[in-house]
Amino acid sequence: MGGTKILAAAINSKDGIITRVKKETPPKKEKYIEAISGIVDDVIEKLHLNKSNVKAVCLGVPGSVNPLTGIIGLAPNLGLKNFNIGEKLSKVISYPVLIENDVNLGALGIKKFGVAKKAKNMIAVFIGTGIGGGIIINEKIYRGSNFVAGEIGHMVVEKDGPLCGCGNRGCIEAVASRTAIVRNIEYDIKKGKRSVLSDFVKNKERIKSKALSQAVKDKDAVAVKRLSEAAESIGIMLAGVSNLLNVDMIVLGGGVIEAMGGFMMPVIKKSFKKNVMKDAAKGLKFAASRLGDDAALYGGISLAEEFLNIKV
Numbered sequence: 001m002g003g004t005k006i007l008a009a010a011i012n013s014k015d016g017i018i019t020r021v022k023k024e025t026p027p028k029k030e031k032y033i034e035a036i037s038g039i040v041d042d043v044i045e046k047l048h049l050n051k052s053n054v055k056a057v058c059l060g061v062p063g064s065v066n067p068l069t070g071i072i073g074l075a076p077n078l079g080l081k082n083f084n085i086g087e088k089l090s091k092v093i094s095y096p097v098l099i100e101n102d103v104n105l106g107a108l109g110i111k112k113f114g115v116a117k118k119a120k121n122m123i124a125v126f127i128g129t130g131i132g133g134g135i136i137i138n139e140k141i142y143r144g145s146n147f148v149a150g151e152i153g154h155m156v157v158e159k160d161g162p163l164c165g166c167g168n169r170g171c172i173e174a175v176a177s178r179t180a181i182v183r184n185i186e187y188d189i190k191k192g193k194r195s196v197l198s199d200f201v202k203n204k205e206r207i208k209s210k211a212l213s214q215a216v217k218d219k220d221a222v223a224v225k226r227l228s229e230a231a232e233s234i235g236i237m238l239a240g241v242s243n244l245l246n247v248d249m250i251v252l253g254g255g256v257i258e259a260m261g262g263f264m265m266p267v268i269k270k271s272f273k274k275n276v277m278k279d280a281a282k283g284l285k286f287a288a289s290r291l292g293d294d295a296a297l298y299g300g301i302s303l304a305e306e307f308l309n310i311k312v
């Protein structure tokens with residue numbers, strides 16, 4: 001469940017994703033529970049599933065989540081704070097309901113069904129409108145003391161840097177997310193620098209990943225410079241994380257990587273190599289996730305296995 005859409009799927013480890021249903025997130029949070037239980041029914045009806053074959057319903061939420069209690073600590077995009085979504089959903093859904101942070105689910109999906117199958121210790125970093133991360137240690141998700149572990153996007157990389165959505169300044173998300181990259185490009189264009197993206201600024205049109213990717217292909221100096229800066233900062237952040245956790249794999253995903261991984265990954269790797277301790281990077285593999293938004297759906301299988309001790 002995201003701030004704008006709810007994506008649901010029926011999934012098992014043998015067949016993968018069997019069917020999907022997409023709905024808009026209701027504008028009022030009072031309608032969330034109804035919308036989620038409705039989309040669960042839609043998936044079941046679409047497949048004419050025998051209800052006894054449904055083993056669990058897993059929900060990914062963009063925010064801090066305690067999967068043991070089903071309580072959302074804070075989910076800014078959904079306007080929720082200290083909200084026991086697990087309990088409320090359990091009253092209207094007749095299957096076991098499991099809740100997890102969406103990025104943790106993505107990391108679990110990549111670990112179990114994606115490019116990180118062989119990794120023991122892994123971090124997954126998703127770069128899109130924001131930056132999120134998930135940490136796998138000894139093949140298990142690491143959630144931290146207050147279930148906020150993996151908030152890689154809010155590691156500060158610039159003293160007194162740009163203001164971040166979290167209220168602090170200089171977080172990597174405020175420096176290197178697509179939102180930040182576009183803001184920097186718009187700034188340069190307004191200052192009079194020539195760019196193939198100038199018309200977007202003139203027409204007050206939003207610059208999306210596709211346009212950014214085309215600008216890079218056109219070797220647009222403004223886009224190349226701003227994307228390189230972002231990639232360098234991401235490399236520095238990943239070097240710090242690697243020094244701390246000494247993982248054997250780093251997987252990058254999200255809209256920016258999907259659209260511009262070919263350009264960004266080499267710059268990220270170069271900056272990473274320059275800043276990491278040599279031994280912390282020994283044998284470490286970089287990869288781009290190939291699962292896209294489906295990573296979190298696959299993560300649901302891991303969650304069911306972890307909390308219900310079943311195979312699905």
Ligand SMILES: [Zn+2]
Binds near residue numbers: 154155168171
């Ligand atoms: Zn922040």
